[in-house]
Amino acid sequence: MSRKGADLALLLLGGFRQLAEDAGAELLRRGYPELRPSQEFAMRAIAGGADSASELGRRLSISKQAAAKVTSVLEERGYVARMDDAKDFRRKLLTVTPLGHEVMAQGEAIFDDLRAAWARKIGETALDRLQSDLSILIGNAAVDLDAPGMTGLEED
Amino acid sequence: MSRKGADLALLLLGGFRQLAEDAGAELLRRGYPELRPSQEFAMRAIAGGADSASELGRRLSISKQAAAKVTSVLEERGYVARMDDAKDFRRKLLTVTPLGHEVMAQGEAIFDDLRAAWARKIGETALDRLQSDLSILIGNAAVDLDAPGMTGLEED
DNA sequence: CCCAATTAGACAACCAAGTTGTCCTTGAAG
């Protein structure tokens, strides 16, 4: 009955969701190109050595078909190149283009700032909630973050 | 251009994904009813005091329409009841039925076991990866979990 | 050397879980 895939939603808890939305908004506001997060993450995985669609699927724990889809989009955008592999004619070799690397570097810079901002904000509400969400998954014992006064599971 | 919503995928990183899949598989294996995680989470939010669709949407950071959808499913399943609110005729009051509470208790028990299992496994691969994924979002400084020997960002 | 099994990739149909936008009704507040 295929719970797979749908289970991902377990993680889309409120706190995470908010944090992700904020990050996305900030990226856009600072001129980061209109890149879907799934695309962004796939590109980073390719840069990190996932040099074929199947391998990409394996790394991201998604199907090869889904990996191929996102790869196609990245290729259209010019961030990733798909070349024939001379050694294995079944494979299409994936590489991140210079443009792709440029974009990733830009994102890196923004994320650095976001981290700094979050680090200040972190004792307040965001991480508090994130922590309580996360503990649903991996339990209180394991999730301690830095725990100055966070008990974890007290959902308002 | 509506990055909202899609940004959630930023969080669907490999490590989380794996953990969530394992959890889902285990729940199924132990006879937990066929419940979508989004449904599960919504039910818990309702039990936690989200007594209307709009309020549910607010708590989960999703639209009231999405909240209403999942509520309908929960109602069909018999886990949640929708009643007219005598005080405000616009609202439909949401409550978790005894059956719903029963299911949640069952899930609680399974999760307790999972947490114990994860606590053992935690120094190994799973949390390692989860940690590295999470640090993409909120940075290394903030994510320290309990850090016995985890450096965090070494992606294979 | 050949054949069986495996693997990469493409294509199609489908689904889950959101999103907007619009509309109606009810309640609240000047």
Next chain:
DNA sequence: CTTCAAGGACAACTTGGTTGTCTAATTGGG
């Protein structure tokens, strides 16, 4: 009392996956 906000329902759409099926290329055993 009139305007505005809020709750809810319905519809059309989008994203990011999922199977299932197919072909072509590689690999490994006898």
